[in-house]
Amino acid sequence: MSLKGATALVRLAQNPRCEVLGAMVLQEGPETRFFERVVGTPYDREYGERQSSKRRGTQFERNAYAGDARLLREALAPVVGLEPDQIRVRNLLDDYPGTKDDARVARLRITRGLLKDSLAGRVAPHLVIQPQLLVPTNPGPRAYFFIAPDVLVWSQQHGLYVPADLKSFVVRENEVSRADLARVRLQLGAQSLALVHEYDRLDRGKTSVPATGFLIFSHPNGLRPHAPRTEDLRGAREAVRIGIESFLRHRERIDRLRAGAEPYTVAAELVPHFEERCLANCVMSAWCRSTVAGRARDLGDVPGQLLGNLELARVTGFLLGTAEPANDAERGIAVELRRIAAEHGVRVA
């Protein structure tokens, strides 16, 4: 799996300071290939989405879209403000099926036509299934990100389309774990930002796209859609915007360094930003972690924030009295460490 589309934007939003991630986004081909070329050995750990999750997601979408999206119409009727029978649906996979770029471009063209129709007050569908949007990052390599929400839904409240995403996670009472929710909000944030761009190119900023979207989870039994959850996307949209800005900075630096060569060739010269969550979602995590080995950040995000980039041997030295703090910040750390040690009955020098 290569880092493309909304996945890339979500990862950049989660860790905007990582230049290695920027290089991975620039590099053609799958992430594992990037790892192999940088590290020189094959990537032999678990990677990617589980097959069972993929199957569940596919089945959930199939159920939701079947019968001219009958279940989706029922779920989203309150948002559209019409009876399910009155809701107009257009599934762009019927217009132009496929996952290759030519199909994406064709669906982008159709989506733009539908947005234009709706702004002009012409008859337009209330639900657009599998639309295609685009976030431009030109000029430069990787000049755009294709963003494909599951659905654009006409919101009666806003008089505009807003994105909705179907998630087949097992949830109870429509509640989802905090980590999962943060990630899917970022996805929705990327979709909302792409929608802002598309409306903007049609009417030059006259339309204010609300920072809102819908998450539609599946019921635990039967893969039917739950009632849609309205999500406030102000934070997520801003995080994605910051991620894109960081990517533009990383791209500029990488382009300077590589001088026409492929991005992976300059990985060793880039500044990684290792975080705990990298272990769960980045193939380069072990490589980046090795750059903070023996330092506070190796212990996790909180020690990293508290102790900065201090070497662990030096921290131990403060405690044992074998190292002298060099400044006020280090003196504060030393005092606090000794206080904690005393509180817990740890014998130090």
Place this chain on the structure above:
Amino acid sequence: MKDVEELRQQELELERRLAEVRHELSTRHTPDPVKRSAERRPLRELVLDALNDAGVPLNSLLIASVFRPLFGREVPATRFGTLSVDEQRSFDSSRPRPVYLCHCLTHDRGQAMKRFWARSDWPLEDRVIGPMSGRVLFLRGAIWVIRLASSAGEGADERLLYVAADQARDAGCAVKRGDFPYGEWITHIQAQIERYSDDDRAVRHEAAAELVARLGERELLFGAPGELTSIPGTSTRWNAKSS
């Protein structure tokens, strides 16, 4: 502990039973004559016949799911893409065919809806997709499949019954495991179609008249070309390797 002779007898008995099971399996796997002849016929002919039988444009996903039990034939999604290209090539060649497989057209722009297949000998208004036509076509396709299942009779591939039940469920009919009330399903679906059909027909007729005036013969079969879409970064400075 059993003696050797007893074990040998058991072994012989099991081998005999295995031979019987294998024989039974091989007889059950022999395709029926309809399936055998369908396997030899080109996909285009089978699709043309299916459309003729249904009398309504069909979605390629539905066609594939019906051909599996009906003809014992797997049709991958990409095969329909090839079929479309072949049909257009054939239209462009110097040897015209009496009928072509073609796509439905959107009511406003006349562009192809590639998953909806129709026959070129149908009136244009029957091949136009209005804002509500997707639902009408789904419902009419569902009725076609339910009728196929109901007329299949004893010995039919039971997967056809399940495809029919899936269609009924997707149309909002009550579906119970092992129960196939075809008549009730059709009545329920017909009632839904009636809700939309008048308005839908009016839109399609009006759109067809406009499209005929605007599009050429080829475009009326395979769709009008789309507008050019601007994609950033198409400069030749950035090639695939460097990006």
